[in-house]
Amino acid sequence: MILAAARFSHGEVVDKIAIVVNDEIITESEITRALHPAYEKYKGLYSQDKLLAKLEEAKQNIVQQFINDRLILSEAKKLNIEIDDKEVDKRIDDLIKRLGSKEAFERTLFEQRITIKDLKTRYREQLMTRRLIDQKVGANIVITPIDITNYYNKNTAEFSQPEEVKLKNILISLGSNTDSKKAPELAMEISRRLKEGCDFAGLAKVYSAGPGASEGGDMGYVKKGDLMPEIEKVVFNLKEGETSDIIQTGLGYHIFKIEEKKPARTLTISEARRDIEETVFREKINQKIKGWVESLKKNAYIAFK
8 A cells, every 4th residue: 555655646557467357357557546536535634554544445445346347347248238339439429528629538548548449448348337237137126106105204304495585686895896985885875776666686787796696686596504694694584575774794785685485395205206216226226236246256256466
């Protein structure tokens, strides 16, 4: 692990076989690359001894995941799972789009010392294992109405929604859109005009330096905890359609209008059904995969080099 930490620091990648799983291999470079995010996360948090212990723990988890992945890949090859070249090419195209350009894509490959051939192989293998999991595990998972009801009853708090208000705001900031000495005068003038019936959105577009100014000060829905305490205690006591008095904070002078209020409530089981189905499916498939992989291990060749 001391050598691994040194490699992280100097960008060195060692390419040597670390583990053999049936006919598949796991290299030292793969493990080192996978460990790098953990090293970056931990190096500023722990002393040397603690850092090495945390890296060793992370390494064991990574190695186990690599072994599991290779077991599934080995089984996919054994069962002749095929992936069309178009599926692999689509993965490459999607990555290029996410990175912004072909040049950025090629630069990333160079920085990570991966060839386009290696990347295509990696994507093909990922698609093979995903397809096999779908066939062997996912297709056999059934979610019953009882599963949905039991999850909902055991996790009702998860579906509680706090009170929300839909807000518009005007912010006269200290120094950005007007002289700081004139800011309170401008805020009072805007407040007066609002009380006389002037359009809130129109004034926000002209004077506000706050969020959503170009959209008439629209902030969308906010819940308790999203706003400064001094703002929150005012706006959550306003009625629908009501406009606040001027609220002063370190940012400047705020005026808010309540467009709509949604009281705190708990989603019904019908409203929460789709999210529950996804959660229960993930739980079931993860458990099934775990058991399936353990059965694959019983007849597998696994050797640490």
